[in-house]
Amino acid sequence: MVGSVRPKFVLFGSSIIQHSFYDHGWAAILSHLYSRQADIVLRGYAGWNSRRALQVLDKVFPKNASEQPSLVIVYFGGNDSILPHPSGLGQHVPLQEYIENMREIVMHLKSLSEKTRVIFLSAPPVNEAQIIGNSVLLGKPLKTNESCRIYSKAGLELCRELNIKAVDLWSALQKIDDWKDICFLDGVHLSAEGNKIVAKEILKVLKEAEWEPNLHFKLMPVEFEEDSPYDPLCPDGKTTFNVSRMPFPETVEWD
Numbered sequence: 001m002v003g004s005v006r007p008k009f010v011l012f013g014s015s016i017i018q019h020s021f022y023d024h025g026w027a028a029i030l031s032h033l034y035s036r037q038a039d040i041v042l043r044g045y046a047g048w049n050s051r052r053a054l055q056v057l058d059k060v061f062p063k064n065a066s067e068q069p070s071l072v073i074v075y076f077g078g079n080d081s082i083l084p085h086p087s088g089l090g091q092h093v094p095l096q097e098y099i100e101n102m103r104e105i106v107m108h109l110k111s112l113s114e115k116t117r118v119i120f121l122s123a124p125p126v127n128e129a130q131i132i133g134n135s136v137l138l139g140k141p142l143k144t145n146e147s148c149r150i151y152s153k154a155g156l157e158l159c160r161e162l163n164i165k166a167v168d169l170w171s172a173l174q175k176i177d178d179w180k181d182i183c184f185l186d187g188v189h190l191s192a193e194g195n196k197i198v199a200k201e202i203l204k205v206l207k208e209a210e211w212e213p214n215l216h217f218k219l220m221p222v223e224f225e226e227d228s229p230y231d232p233l234c235p236d237g238k239t240t241f242n243v244s245r246m247p248f249p250e251t252v253e254w255d
Contacts, residue, residue: 018044
């Protein structure tokens with residue numbers, strides 16, 4: 001445990017969360033941008049659906065924890081939307097059960113503290129042509145873009161009902177003309193380009209949210225941001241330059 005206590009942003013979900021630091025992932029981008037403002041905490045579990053999330057909800061987010069997160073970004077739905085197997089085994093969760101599971105998850109997260117904010121990520125689209133041959137059930141893809149749309153829509157409607165901020169990934173990724181070719185590694189999991197879109201959509205929500213305190217990286221306090229004679233020296237040789245808020249690289253703009 002380090003001495004200073006920063007706000008914590010917890011990422012909770014399935015593979016879109018677990019792999020979000022890989023290959024310029026969206027969590028890696030957030031961790032970079034918030035490197036002196038908040039700690040990004042990963043709680044990702046590849047292959048999980050909302051049923052499994054409920055089983056560990058109290059363990060991952062105990063209500064009696066001494067410090068509660070300032071933000072939870074939660075994603076389940078892609079695996080729930082997988083087509084059902086006749087045996088009843090597997091990841092599929094019926095739509096209505098998925099909605100109620102997510103309702104319970106969101107209400108638990110909201111109850112952690114008055115300061116805890118929640119952002120829901122909806123099920124993203126898939127490139128069916130890319131996943132055929134890798135994930136097939138009874139001669140059909142395990143996951144279809146239409147099933148993802150249905151679960152994405154249901155999750156977004158629930159967020160509106162519960163007054164929760166949400167990112168519509170199903171729509172956001174498909175705004176790119178060649179999204180099927182550039183947004184995925186395998187038709188399901190995101191490429192660097194797909195991750196960049198997710199990061200920008202999350203930052204957009206954080207910037208527009210009327211939360212107190214504001215959780216956008218440009219509006220949060222920077223740890224140890226006071227001027228110091230030990231800062232880099234300016235060309236005049238008499239003053240120093242505070243780099244605590246300097247973007248890196250300077251040519252990249254994220255908001």
